[in-house]
Amino acid sequence: MKxxxxxxxxxxxxxxxxxxxxxxxTVGSVRFDVFxxxxxxxxxxxxxRYDEVAAILSRICSICSVAHSLTSLKATENAFExxxxxxxxxxxxxxxxxxxxxSHALHLFLLALPDYLDYPSATALAADxxxxxxxxxxxxxxxxxxxxxxxxxxxHPVNAVPGGFGRAPAVEQLIELRNGLIExxxxxxxxxxxxxxxxxxxxxxxxxxxxxxxxxVDSYYAGDEVAVVSDGGQTIVPAxxxxxxxxxxxxxxxxxxxxxxxGKPFMVGSLARLSVNPxxxxxxxxxxxxxxxxxxxxxxxxxxNKAQALELAGDVERALEIIEQLLRARIxxxxxxxxxxxxxxxxxITEAPRGLLIHSYTYDGEGRILSADVITPTALNAASxxxxxxxxxxxxxxxxxxxxxxxxxxxxxxxxxCISCSVHLVRRR
Amino acid sequence: MKPLLLIGLGNLLMGDEGVGCxxxxxxxxxxxxxxxxxxxxxxTDMFRYADRMEGRSRVFxxxxxxxxxxxxxxxxxxxxxxxxxxxxxxxxHLSVCQAMALLGMTxxxxxxxxxxxxxxxxxxxxxxxxLTSRMPAILDRVLQEIIGAPEAxxxxx
Numbered sequence: 001m002k003x004x005x006x007x008x009x010x011x012x013x014x015x016x017x018x019x020x021x022x023x024x025x026t027v028g029s030v031r032f033d034v035f036x037x038x039x040x041x042x043x044x045x046x047x048x049r050y051d052e053v054a055a056i057l058s059r060i061c062s063i064c065s066v067a068h069s070l071t072s073l074k075a076t077e078n079a080f081e082x083x084x085x086x087x088x089x090x091x092x093x094x095x096x097x098x099x100x101x102x103s104h105a106l107h108l109f110l111l112a113l114p115d116y117l118d119y120p121s122a123t124a125l126a127a128d129x130x131x132x133x134x135x136x137x138x139x140x141x142x143x144x145x146x147x148x149x150x151x152x153x154x155x156h157p158v159n160a161v162p163g164g165f166g167r168a169p170a171v172e173q174l175i176e177l178r179n180g181l182i183e184x185x186x187x188x189x190x191x192x193x194x195x196x197x198x199x200x201x202x203x204x205x206x207x208x209x210x211x212x213x214x215x216x217v218d219s220y221y222a223g224d225e226v227a228v229v230s231d232g233g234q235t236i237v238p239a240x241x242x243x244x245x246x247x248x249x250x251x252x253x254x255x256x257x258x259x260x261x262x263g264k265p266f267m268v269g270s271l272a273r274l275s276v277n278p279x280x281x282x283x284x285x286x287x288x289x290x291x292x293x294x295x296x297x298x299x300x301x302x303x304x305n306k307a308q309a310l311e312l313a314g315d316v317e318r319a320l321e322i323i324e325q326l327l328r329a330r331i332x333x334x335x336x337x338x339x340x341x342x343x344x345x346x347x348x349i350t351e352a353p354r355g356l357l358i359h360s361y362t363y364d365g366e367g368r369i370l371s372a373d374v375i376t377p378t379a380l381n382a383a384s385x386x387x388x389x390x391x392x393x394x395x396x397x398x399x400x401x402x403x404x405x406x407x408x409x410x411x412x413x414x415x416x417x418c419i420s421c422s423v424h425l426v427r428r429r
Numbered sequence: 430m431k432p433l434l435l436i437g438l439g440n441l442l443m444g445d446e447g448v449g450c451x452x453x454x455x456x457x458x459x460x461x462x463x464x465x466x467x468x469x470x471x472x473t474d475m476f477r478y479a480d481r482m483e484g485r486s487r488v489f490x491x492x493x494x495x496x497x498x499x500x501x502x503x504x505x506x507x508x509x510x511x512x513x514x515x516x517x518x519x520x521x522h523l524s525v526c527q528a529m530a531l532l533g534m535t536x537x538x539x540x541x542x543x544x545x546x547x548x549x550x551x552x553x554x555x556x557x558x559x560l561t562s563r564m565p566a567i568l569d570r571v572l573q574e575i576i577g578a579p580e581a582x583x584x585x586x
Contacts, residue, residue, distance in 0.1 A: 044442060044554060059442045062474035106476065110531070123530045130535075137479070137535060144477055154477040 030390040042372045050076050050367040058156045065156045066099040067352035075359040079346025088164045095150045096220045097319040102143025103353035104312040107416045109136020112305050115410045116198040142184045149173045164336030174323050181320045188313040192288045195309040201302040203407050204392040210272035220351040227276045239349045242358050258383040265383035268355025270307035301388045304414045341367025354416045378417045385415050432486035432580045433466040446550035449491040475528045486580040487539045494544030501563025503570040506542040
């Protein structure tokens with residue numbers, strides 16, 4: 001029996017690796033071990049006041065700090081039946097778009113692109129093709145600038161508070177962001193062109209079930225229903241019933257629990273969002289989708305990279321639209337909606353850059369957390385990723401370790417997993 | 430713009446792993462910090478602060494170091510950071526070494542990594558007793574590096 005091991009996908013020793021056992025041409029076990037920091041941080045919020053929770057849980061991840069912060073606020077507001085103003089909805093959506101631009105740019109240019117072009121790292125790629133890396137860094141910076149201007153600081157936003165916003169951005173800040181986004185439209189187009197020029201990554205075909213928020217508007221933040229789609233149709237799961245979607249169960253080889261819907265793995269993220277909401281590919285994204293030869297239903301998980309590139313272009317446009325709306329509506333500071341704590345449970349689901357993010361809290365009558373449940377997209381994707389890793393090996397005609405390992409890494413990276421981003425340290429060799 | 434920037438990296442909710450941020454918070458209020466230096470707590474994503482690094486003479490990065498050293502020991506690494514694991518160990522963002530290499534290429538910034546040996550990284554707020562007791566010595570050692578940098582004598586008014 002032969003074993004292919006990819007150890008280094010996470011920073012936490014012993015976690016985040018892929019192990020595949022091969023017996024001749026037969027694939028034995030396939031294991032993807034996820035270290036999930038979110039689970040470890042849940043106990044830290046027990047007993048905390050409702051207005052402290054978002055700031056704490058935003059630290060689960062630095063890349064997704066906006067997603068955790070806003071999902072946390074939405075869960076708290078759902079628990080206390082708080083309705084925020086239209087201006088707050090727009091500002092939160094804009095903040096979310098900033099995070100998505102930043103996250104997708106980072107993933108596509110600094111992590112996925114070196115795989116496609118056969119470079120060992122972004123630094124090696126930058127030495128040969130600096131323009132490609134600089135394009136990604138410009139887009140990432142654009143996303144950062146939105147988050148800093150709207151969120152109040154570069155990471156772990158402070159402006160979004162229960163019931164509303166602490167301080168609205170100044171008109172001058174919005175105009176500056178608008179100018180940056182106008183330049184970003186050309187960069188996003190260049191990103192599509194670059195993605196369209198990459199060699200095909202066509203080594204895993206699979207009937208995949210997708211799950212994403214179903215929203216009447218193009219939003220990562222709004223919506224309270226998850227649609228699960230497959231060739232066979234669509235099932236709707238209300239946010240409050242999220243446990244019927246997740247059905248979490250422990251697996252012996254991974255720190256994170258696996259989720260299955262009606263016994264089957266499902267995929268969340270960009271590809272799932274477009275599969276559930278195909279209308280988003282009409283209008284201005286129709287031409288980029290054709291340029292990328294992106295088609296639905298998607299049977300190749302590597303298409304998640306194309307979906308991220310399309311979302312990147314859509315995010316820049318949507319951010320511009322929101323800023324225009326805010327300027328037309330004469331944005332101004334407004335007091336947050338009043339919050340009246342009570343004993344209640346609130347659940348929220350939003351679309352983090354890498355897929356569905358669930359926060360669910362139970363509060364006591366004083367507005368202190370009794371229990372918290374945080375389920376990340378990476379945990380939701382774990383079972384689906386393992387299934388795709390298995391299919392990748394099964395469909396690989398070559399039994400060459402290097403070829404198999406490269407394809408496994410590319411599939412894992414296409415999911416853009418957040419394996420252990422709550423941890424950040426360096427190690428000696 | 431001050432010529433020196435110190436960025437403390439880490440997650441304040443992951444115990445000793447957040448030591449870089451704890452050091453930054455303490456140094457920001459330390460009267461011994463030279464006028465030529467600015468201090469920031471950077472969380473776990475160095476790229477967010479690329480704008481603030483641009484134009485600096487030197488950037489000190491303080492981060493937790495997983496090794497077998499005595500907890501609280503401060504180790505100084507200069508580019509190209511020999512002895513450090515520079516593999517891409519994260520599917521989600523770049524490793525510290527890779528991020529410094531890439532930012533060094535694109536921003537022409539010189540990086541110095543100050544690694545602090547930690548006994549463990551586990552969920553929890555606050556530092557372990559071992560690191561807490563060593564904090565004064567850690568601050569002294571980090572300040573020694575900053576004050577000793579030739580760029581510390583530069584100060585743009």
